[in-house]
Structure formats: structure tokens, C-alpha cells
Amino acid sequence: MSDAPPRSIGAVGTIRQALVEQIGQGLLPPNGKLPAERRLSELFDTTRITLREALSQLEAEGLIYREERRGWFVSPARVRYNPLARTHFHAMVEAQGRSPATEVVHARLVPASGEVCALLALPALSKVIQIRRVRRIDGRQVLYVEHNLNPAYFPGLLELDLTRSLTELYAGQYGIRYGRVRFEITPIALAADAALALRAAAGSPALQITRVNRDQFDRIIDCDLEYWRHDAIQVSVEVPEQSE
Amino acid sequence: MSDAPPRSIGAVGTIRQALVEQIGQGLLPPNGKLPAERRLSELFDTTRITLREALSQLEAEGLIYREERRGWFVSPARVRYNPLARTHFHAMVEAQGRSPATEVVHARLVPASGEVCALLALPALSKVIQIRRVRRIDGRQVLYVEHNLNPAYFPGLLELDLTRSLTELYAGQYGIRYGRVRFEITPIALAADAALALRAAAGSPALQITRVNRDQFDRIIDCDLEYWRHDAIQVSVEVPEQSE
DNA sequence: GAGTGGTCTAGACCACCCA
DNA sequence: GGGTGGTCTAGACCACTCC
The missing domain is CATH 1.10.10.10 (Winged helix-like DNA-binding domain superfamily/Winged helix DNA-binding domain)
Structure with a gap:
């Protein structure tokens, strides 16, 4: 009542x-x-x-x-995050008057998991470029991401500076820009590896955001598995234009 | 690692x-x-x-x-929910082979809260039609919603059967269909009233989804404050078409 | 090395649900 | 009315952080 x-x-x-x-x-x-x-x-x-x-x-x-x-x-104020927007993490965080930082946990060519193969529409046991990073806001570890890129589109990417925005690398080095996006949001608990990277307890509440990104030619270029500390984020989706 | x-x-x-x-x-x-x-x-x-x-x-x-x-x-399997889709709760749940139900907690004309006035772009102290409902899936209370409607567009609505889908009432009684949508997703803890309605403990983890809905003429017609049990839902957003 | 958080023990009383 | 979950007490040891 x-x-x-x-x-x-x-x-x-x-x-x-x-x-x-x-x-x-x-x-x-x-x-x-x-x-x-x-x-x-x-x-x-x-x-x-x-x-x-x-x-x-x-x-x-x-x-x-x-x-x-x-x-x-x-907890500081939440950061607003629009998964449909084409801005990258640093720009988004700075636009809200906060201070971003990125660390690369590792970056390597690996056999993709079944889930990643499905998301990228690749055959079983395909190889993908896997990049794991930790993102900070005002010094605090807030986001653990695993990017999985279709290696066909990004030759030599592992030699580049991966603390930078992938969006910028895509555009600057490969002439690839983001197009359509699909994403899923699930409230979960942090698994051991994500928890460790975020200095959180395993089992802490978190928000998982899985994105599948396409380029300007509508090809699936990568997918991101994001794990956000649950108190750090507010997802905000505004669809710019929509035909009836 | x-x-x-x-x-x-x-x-x-x-x-x-x-x-x-x-x-x-x-x-x-x-x-x-x-x-x-x-x-x-x-x-x-x-x-x-x-x-x-x-x-x-x-x-x-x-x-x-x-x-x-x-x-x-x-916990049973999560239900997939696309806040951009124009289907209503019952249709969505049934499409996934589950059994939906709705109870009306109350429905009345009340002075809107400041937050609701802002969402609906109404002047301070406006009146709104407030409908609070509990939604079940397979018998389990899963969603607590507060709908706030701009009363200018829905005369006599309080006399109707509100256990039905609002989407259907809008179309059938008022010739109003959904157009653009804006929504926000925030992981929170259940407040006392929502917790009571969901038979959950106050402070249980939950997902708040706030939607602002427009009609086919791009007028803001209502906003929904939704509180989902966190284990019951998976938000899935697919943008049908998007110009570069 | 001192102090911290993480974990665990062995109880207790009360309010409430359900038969 | 019996059994349940919700809450609380008063300790303890260990692994780790930080100085």
C-alpha cells in the first residue's frame, strides 16, 4: 500500500x-x-x-x-550510457564531466566461444581477436569488457595501441564506422574473472550488456560483452528517428 | 585471470x-x-x-x-523484453510460451509527482491518471508498474476494464497508437510499496525501466515506471532500421 | 606487523504463514 | 499452533591490505 x-x-x-x-x-x-x-x-x-x-x-x-x-x-553519481549512440567510452564519460581511463588486460587471437561464434554469425571454432579491458571513471574500476572482433576486417590490429578507443581505430585505420546495433541487458552477478578485474567480490550485482555491432555496410564486425558495476550506470535509450 | x-x-x-x-x-x-x-x-x-x-x-x-x-x-527462465516493440505485456509473454496475468492495484486521478510532470512535459502540479498494476508470469509476481497518463487524451478511461492491455484500450477507444519511445534502465533496490506488491523483501535487487511514450502524432501520451524482479527479465533491443 | 574485511559458529527471539 | 523466515547477539579465526 x-x-x-x-x-x-x-x-x-x-x-x-x-x-x-x-x-x-x-x-x-x-x-x-x-x-x-x-x-x-x-x-x-x-x-x-x-x-x-x-x-x-x-x-x-x-x-x-x-x-x-x-x-x-x-558511490558517485551514475553515468548515463546510450548503447545506441556512436560515441565511445572516453567521449561519453568526459561529456558528463567525469574522468575516464582504460587498461588492457590482454589482447590476442583465440578460438571463439560458442556464444561469440553465434553472436558474430561465424562458423564453429572460428578464431577471433579477443580484447579484454578494464575501464575506470574517476579512478574507480567500473566496467570490464571483452571485445570480440571478426579478424577478417582488422588485419594487424593487435600491433596498435589498444588503450585508445576502438571506434577511432576502426575509422582511422580501417575506414570502418558503426552502423546498426543490437544489444541485450541482463542483471547478473559478477563471475570470478570480472570480479577480480573490478576489485569487486565475486557474486556482486552487475549489469551485463551484450552488444553486436555492424558497420556502414551492415556487416557484423564485432561484439562486446560488457560487465558494469550495477551502481555505476544508468542506461538511457533515445531512438532518434522512427518511422510508424 | x-x-x-x-x-x-x-x-x-x-x-x-x-x-x-x-x-x-x-x-x-x-x-x-x-x-x-x-x-x-x-x-x-x-x-x-x-x-x-x-x-x-x-x-x-x-x-x-x-x-x-x-x-x-x-527462478524460471527470464522473459525477453524489447521496450521498443509495440506489443503489450500479454502478447509478449504468451509469445514466449508463458502465462501472463494482470491485477490492478489502483487507478485514480492524482496530482503528479515532480518527476512525472517532467517526464510528461506538463506544468507543475498537473493532474494525471495514475494506474498501478502487478503483472504475473506463470503465477509469479514479476513486474510492478505505475502508468501515468496525460488525462487530456483519455477522457473516461477510469471507467474501463484496466486489467486489459492499455495498448489495446488506446487503439480501440481513443484511436491512439504508440509512436516514438524513450526509456531508461537503472539497477536499483525495491522500495517498500513495490516490494510489498511483488511479495519481495524491501531492498531486493530490481531493474527499474522508465518509459516515455509518444503517439502517432509525436505527442507525449504517458510514461511508465516499471519495477522488474531482476531475475525475471532480459532486455533485448533490436533497432529495426537506422539511417547512417 | 597491525588492522582490515571475509568467513563461520552456536545459539536466540519474534512476526508471520499456513494447515 | 507449529513451523517458517527475519533479525540479532557475541564471539572466533584467517587471508589479505597497507603502513
Whole structure:
């Protein structure tokens, strides 16, 4: 019902509200670290289990996040992301007044997984260029991506600087621009490898975005498997033109 | 890294794997209820706290879900949902071999919230037709929606049968069809009212989808605030045609 | 090396669901 | 009314981070 029953909210609720209020007042700045769990549990006169329950709720709400074995931090504002737009990560992040960065985990030619073969419409056991990268916003690891490129269209790509935008490399080196896009969004939990790269706990809530990209000739050129920390992103889709 | 270190996975991991395996083998059918927590904790020779930690992980992964004070259940397959498509809920669900249902929580004329005024491009303190509904798939409450309609376009709508598809009512009664759509997707936690309607715990992970719909004349006719149980949905966007 | 988060134990009481 | 899930207590040990 709309009017909440006047019920006691319990210790977890009390802690939650106190932290929400402190964060809302700006006393804990974005990306700032919370005090140690033991200190907080003393402060609220409760056990660590109960305290962690409250922290987990705030994590689910996206107000705070955790870095594995490093502690709890205040989540900064979400970044808006339009998977249909043809801008790249750095441009998108900078347009929102934030500071992007990219690291290459690895880049190599590998046999594609069955899933990737299907997405790229390639025969079984095809080879693809696989690039795994971690993207940061304001220093925080926020996105783990695996790009899978059809190698037929990108000879010599592995020799280039892959911390740069792929969009720019495509256009500058190969004369390829993005055309149609298809994407899927699924709420999931982070697998071990993605979690490690994002300094998150395995099983943390995340948003998986799978994109299949075509070029100006409508050829499937690559697919991206993206894993976003769930509190870092807001997907926003505006279809520019649409015939009735 | 790709190759996981051969580290002990702990009690939580053991329980997790056992349940994953049982569910994967189909021994626990979709929407089937798991045994009581106390029984499971005896079975795995551990405490309820540890057991619940394992169940929470599986919940985050979307393999099982919880109904408030009723227990844990096996999640059925996700439904694919394309917010750009002009089909309605019932048609979409049935097309995937599932069984849809709709209940109206309430329907009334109310002063719009500031957020809704902004979405509908209405002046402050405008009145809107607010319809809140719960949607089920195979009996399970999966989606809580608040529709907000510009009342100028829908006189007398509150007298109609609102368990039906709004899309059909729009077309049949008012000659209005959907045109352009804008939508946003945000991973959040369920607020109290949505949680109650979905029989979920407040703070459960969810996907918020906010849609702003226009008609064939490009007028903004309504906006939907949708709250999906996070394990029930997979958003899939295919843009039919797009000019370069 | 001190302190932190990650994990786990062994209980308890209460509110609520369901038979 | 019995059993369930929701919540909470008061500890403990370990692996890891950071100084």
C-alpha cells in the first residue's frame, strides 16, 4: 500500500537511515571510504553481522560499494550510457564531466566461444581477436569488457595501441564506422574473472550488456560483452528517428 | 585471470555448487520451493547464517528468488523484453510460451509527482491518471508498474476494464497508437510499496525501466515506471532500421 | 606487523504463514 | 499452533591490505 505501516524498522533500518542521511548531507564524499566495520558496529552498538547486513542493503541500493578486502566507499553519481549512440567510452564519460581511463588486460587471437561464434554469425571454432579491458571513471574500476572482433576486417590490429578507443581505430585505420546495433541487458552477478578485474567480490550485482555491432555496410564486425558495476550506470535509450 | 587459482571455495561455495547442480539437473523444478532454511543448514552441516549467505549469492545470480516470509524458490527462465516493440505485456509473454496475468492495484486521478510532470512535459502540479498494476508470469509476481497518463487524451478511461492491455484500450477507444519511445534502465533496490506488491523483501535487487511514450502524432501520451524482479527479465533491443 | 574485511559458529527471539 | 523466515547477539579465526 502507499502508506507504510508505522512499524519499527529494526537495527538494520536505523543504521541504513543514519548512513543515508550522512551521505545525503555530503559528509561522506563520493568515492570516500567509510570507517572500518568494527568501528561502525561499535558506533551503532551492534554486531558486525548486523552492520554488514545494513551495508549490503545500501550496496544493493547503489549508495555505497565495496572493494574486495579494502572496505566500503560512497558511490558517485551514475553515468548515463546510450548503447545506441556512436560515441565511445572516453567521449561519453568526459561529456558528463567525469574522468575516464582504460587498461588492457590482454589482447590476442583465440578460438571463439560458442556464444561469440553465434553472436558474430561465424562458423564453429572460428578464431577471433579477443580484447579484454578494464575501464575506470574517476579512478574507480567500473566496467570490464571483452571485445570480440571478426579478424577478417582488422588485419594487424593487435600491433596498435589498444588503450585508445576502438571506434577511432576502426575509422582511422580501417575506414570502418558503426552502423546498426543490437544489444541485450541482463542483471547478473559478477563471475570470478570480472570480479577480480573490478576489485569487486565475486557474486556482486552487475549489469551485463551484450552488444553486436555492424558497420556502414551492415556487416557484423564485432561484439562486446560488457560487465558494469550495477551502481555505476544508468542506461538511457533515445531512438532518434522512427518511422510508424 | 582466466585460470582460477586452486583455492578452497569455503562452505558458502560448496553449498552454492550443490544447489546449482541440483537445479541444473532439474531436480528442483522452476518455481519449486526449496526446503526450509533450518533443514538445509542441517543438510549441509552449517549455520543458518552461512546457509543464507549462500542463498543470497544464488539470489544475486538469479538462480533462485525469495518471497517474503514464504521461502526460497527456483527462478524460471527470464522473459525477453524489447521496450521498443509495440506489443503489450500479454502478447509478449504468451509469445514466449508463458502465462501472463494482470491485477490492478489502483487507478485514480492524482496530482503528479515532480518527476512525472517532467517526464510528461506538463506544468507543475498537473493532474494525471495514475494506474498501478502487478503483472504475473506463470503465477509469479514479476513486474510492478505505475502508468501515468496525460488525462487530456483519455477522457473516461477510469471507467474501463484496466486489467486489459492499455495498448489495446488506446487503439480501440481513443484511436491512439504508440509512436516514438524513450526509456531508461537503472539497477536499483525495491522500495517498500513495490516490494510489498511483488511479495519481495524491501531492498531486493530490481531493474527499474522508465518509459516515455509518444503517439502517432509525436505527442507525449504517458510514461511508465516499471519495477522488474531482476531475475525475471532480459532486455533485448533490436533497432529495426537506422539511417547512417 | 597491525588492522582490515571475509568467513563461520552456536545459539536466540519474534512476526508471520499456513494447515 | 507449529513451523517458517527475519533479525540479532557475541564471539572466533584467517587471508589479505597497507603502513
